[in-house]
Amino acid sequence: MARPLSDEKRAAILAAAIKIVAVEGVEAATTRIAKAAGVAEGTIFVYFSTKDALLNELYLTIKRSVADALTVDHLGGGTAVAGLKVVWTNYLRWGLDHPEERRAMAQLGVSERLTAQTRAVALGSFENVDALLQGVIGDRFGGSVAYASAVMAALAEASIQFIVANPAQFDAVASNGFDTLLRALDAA
Amino acid sequence: MARPLSDEKRAAILAAAIKIVAVEGVEAATTRIAKAAGVAEGTIFVYFSTKDALLNELYLTIKRSVADALTVDHLGGGTAVAGLKVVWTNYLRWGLDHPEERRAMAQLGVSERLTAQTRAVALGSFENVDALLQGVIGDRFGGSVAYASAVMAALAEASIQFIVANPAQFDAVASNGFDTLLRALDAA
Amino acid sequence: MARPLSDEKRAAILAAAIKIVAVEGVEAATTRIAKAAGVAEGTIFVYFSTKDALLNELYLTIKRSVADALTVDHLGGGTAVAGLKVVWTNYLRWGLDHPEERRAMAQLGVSERLTAQTRAVALGSFENVDALLQGVIGDRFGGSVAYASAVMAALAEASIQFIVANPAQFDAVASNGFDTLLRALDAA
Amino acid sequence: MARPLSDEKRAAILAAAIKIVAVEGVEAATTRIAKAAGVAEGTIFVYFSTKDALLNELYLTIKRSVADALTVDHLGGGTAVAGLKVVWTNYLRWGLDHPEERRAMAQLGVSERLTAQTRAVALGSFENVDALLQGVIGDRFGGSVAYASAVMAALAEASIQFIVANPAQFDAVASNGFDTLLRALDAA
DNA sequence: AATGAATGAGGTTTCATTCAT
DNA sequence: CATGAATGAAACCTCATTCAT
Numbered sequence: 001m002a003r004p005l006s007d008e009k010r011a012a013i014l015a016a017a018i019k020i021v022a023v024e025g026v027e028a029a030t031t032r033i034a035k036a037a038g039v040a041e042g043t044i045f046v047y048f049s050t051k052d053a054l055l056n057e058l059y060l061t062i063k064r065s066v067a068d069a070l071t072v073d074h075l076g077g078g079t080a081v082a083g084l085k086v087v088w089t090n091y092l093r094w095g096l097d098h099p100e101e102r103r104a105m106a107q108l109g110v111s112e113r114l115t116a117q118t119r120a121v122a123l124g125s126f127e128n129v130d131a132l133l134q135g136v137i138g139d140r141f142g143g144s145v146a147y148a149s150a151v152m153a154a155l156a157e158a159s160i161q162f163i164v165a166n167p168a169q170f171d172a173v174a175s176n177g178f179d180t181l182l183r184a185l186d187a188a
Numbered sequence: 189m190a191r192p193l194s195d196e197k198r199a200a201i202l203a204a205a206i207k208i209v210a211v212e213g214v215e216a217a218t219t220r221i222a223k224a225a226g227v228a229e230g231t232i233f234v235y236f237s238t239k240d241a242l243l244n245e246l247y248l249t250i251k252r253s254v255a256d257a258l259t260v261d262h263l264g265g266g267t268a269v270a271g272l273k274v275v276w277t278n279y280l281r282w283g284l285d286h287p288e289e290r291r292a293m294a295q296l297g298v299s300e301r302l303t304a305q306t307r308a309v310a311l312g313s314f315e316n317v318d319a320l321l322q323g324v325i326g327d328r329f330g331g332s333v334a335y336a337s338a339v340m341a342a343l344a345e346a347s348i349q350f351i352v353a354n355p356a357q358f359d360a361v362a363s364n365g366f367d368t369l370l371r372a373l374d375a376a
Numbered sequence: 377m378a379r380p381l382s383d384e385k386r387a388a389i390l391a392a393a394i395k396i397v398a399v400e401g402v403e404a405a406t407t408r409i410a411k412a413a414g415v416a417e418g419t420i421f422v423y424f425s426t427k428d429a430l431l432n433e434l435y436l437t438i439k440r441s442v443a444d445a446l447t448v449d450h451l452g453g454g455t456a457v458a459g460l461k462v463v464w465t466n467y468l469r470w471g472l473d474h475p476e477e478r479r480a481m482a483q484l485g486v487s488e489r490l491t492a493q494t495r496a497v498a499l500g501s502f503e504n505v506d507a508l509l510q511g512v513i514g515d516r517f518g519g520s521v522a523y524a525s526a527v528m529a530a531l532a533e534a535s536i537q538f539i540v541a542n543p544a545q546f547d548a549v550a551s552n553g554f555d556t557l558l559r560a561l562d563a564a
Numbered sequence: 565m566a567r568p569l570s571d572e573k574r575a576a577i578l579a580a581a582i583k584i585v586a587v588e589g590v591e592a593a594t595t596r597i598a599k600a601a602g603v604a605e606g607t608i609f610v611y612f613s614t615k616d617a618l619l620n621e622l623y624l625t626i627k628r629s630v631a632d633a634l635t636v637d638h639l640g641g642g643t644a645v646a647g648l649k650v651v652w653t654n655y656l657r658w659g660l661d662h663p664e665e666r667r668a669m670a671q672l673g674v675s676e677r678l679t680a681q682t683r684a685v686a687l688g689s690f691e692n693v694d695a696l697l698q699g700v701i702g703d704r705f706g707g708s709v710a711y712a713s714a715v716m717a718a719l720a721e722a723s724i725q726f727i728v729a730n731p732a733q734f735d736a737v738a739s740n741g742f743d744t745l746l747r748a749l750d751a752a
Numbered sequence: 753a754a755t756g757a758a759t760g761a762g763g764t765t766t767c768a769t770t771c772a773t
Numbered sequence: 774c775a776t777g778a779a780t781g782a783a784a785c786c787t788c789a790t791t792c793a794t
Contacts, residue, residue: 401674594769770778
């Protein structure tokens, strides 16, 4: 029987791709990813049929990692606002802990190499967050979670950039940022 | 004297670059830009020394176009809030009227081909907008315009995306979006 | 392990480069060299990092081939003059047997693409020939081998050109040419 | 009536071409020659139909300049040996005074851009030198001037290189070099 | 499965030449 | 005549992908 595909190697390729894509963009050569992963050039194509397949998979992997980080705590219990605050704080923390993933995602997000299918699947990972947002906004904004979701993502990005420049103020910025979000959503 | 450099041709190249970069990203082939501009391959390099020079110039051109659109009206008269509302509305309108520029800017913004100098110059185009923001936030947020600026840009982006999906509701979304901004900035 | 680098392919590229450079000069297109070598364009850059690297390597290869041809016989035994005659005759024979190498060397020699390092290494291959020349000239010409070496190369080139035009007279020209050399070096 | 072609401009282009070809080879861009000549890119093609035409003309111009320099003195009077010594000394002096022409000629000489016709015409400029050589060698070397001519050119080149490295010794090297030539031609 | 040599299409840029001014 | 913008055919080199080992 042939040797089975190695999960470590696959993970190493994805991890290397995060680093390389973060700094060089999606047009970075696969050779460079292979080198960073410590595998041969051809090995990438043993685990991913094409470079595009690798990039789409990479996007999904990061998105899932974010989604997992957001909902690592039990969210069922309290109010929607309380749950959302947990999500908010977890997201800021994830962003600060994963600068390369954030930058890689920015590169992937504007790339024409992501399929519509990939984007759709990625969105699906955030259903429980959307449910919380729904609970917070009620029927404001036409009951549309999309708008609230964009606002939250945008404010979170602004907050993360601010904390990156002022790392000591995590708690204050996180707290004030959440208040800003609630005000923006008219839920303060 | 020989044929002078043609402003129209230069503009045609930049206009073509906007369209192509918007859909194909910064790695789009110069050949394709030339074809879209209706000029020969070599002509691009008569007007721009390298592809990177073209991309940097393109970024500055779009940024200047945005800055001009924001401050086309007289901003001196009323309160900072009133001035900011004009800027806000103009920005939304510009965004809706220039979808390709918006997408091209997103591509350029994450590209490592922009020089620090280019980014610095681009920022300089928005000084009067920053002054308005400063007037609105006073000494909140540590008196830092950077955070407020990021919040505004983020909310504007969310609003534009929403209006793109619901074109008829421009006025309502613009107005509510501005209220959201004021609440977010604690200036309502 | 994957397919190893092929010595034959490398040699084929160098051999093709000799032919092409001989007739088209150092500016001959790499595409043409590849085609003549029976490999793909990209393959050239697997074996040589740049075109300049190929040209420098080509120069060294030919120079080494000449040096080997000159000293193929045992030179230790007799007098310096006897040894030099062997070198002289071998050089004429090599020149006649390798017209393309001679022409390629002429092209490479005047090219600004050769590095100083390459030229220095090439000179080093002829140390034992220089030693023979030194033995022949003693302290004449200020004891400088450089001048004698240039004279010998020049006379050899003249002889080769003459023999090319009159192939049947190899022995006579070689012999008379060597006498000419000795007279020129005042060692007759 | 149209403005006539300017002899100064034509001369400036040829002079610039010498300098540029000397250091960059025959593949130097015409733009660079134009810039060095102080004329516009297109002007070169007003005076020379193609780049190859310019290079061929350049070769002939330099060759004529050498021929003129060799026979600037009256050669008719004395013996062939005395006349040849004048030619020899003039040639060394020309070579030392015109290093760029020498280098340009070396580049042009190996170039495939010279036509056979150009080479033939160039040879014709040296008929009176050949006559002197003929007088010196008599019927030795099969009465062939070609061989003697190559030997002389080769020894001159070696001498010039030596003098370039030791500029103070012009007279001694010139004199000894000529003795070497006579010995080589068995005419001492 | 893993490797990396081999491939050749395609990318940016150069350049001789043309032609509008 | 003189100019230099405009052209488009290469040129060198990179890179995703294939395939022999």
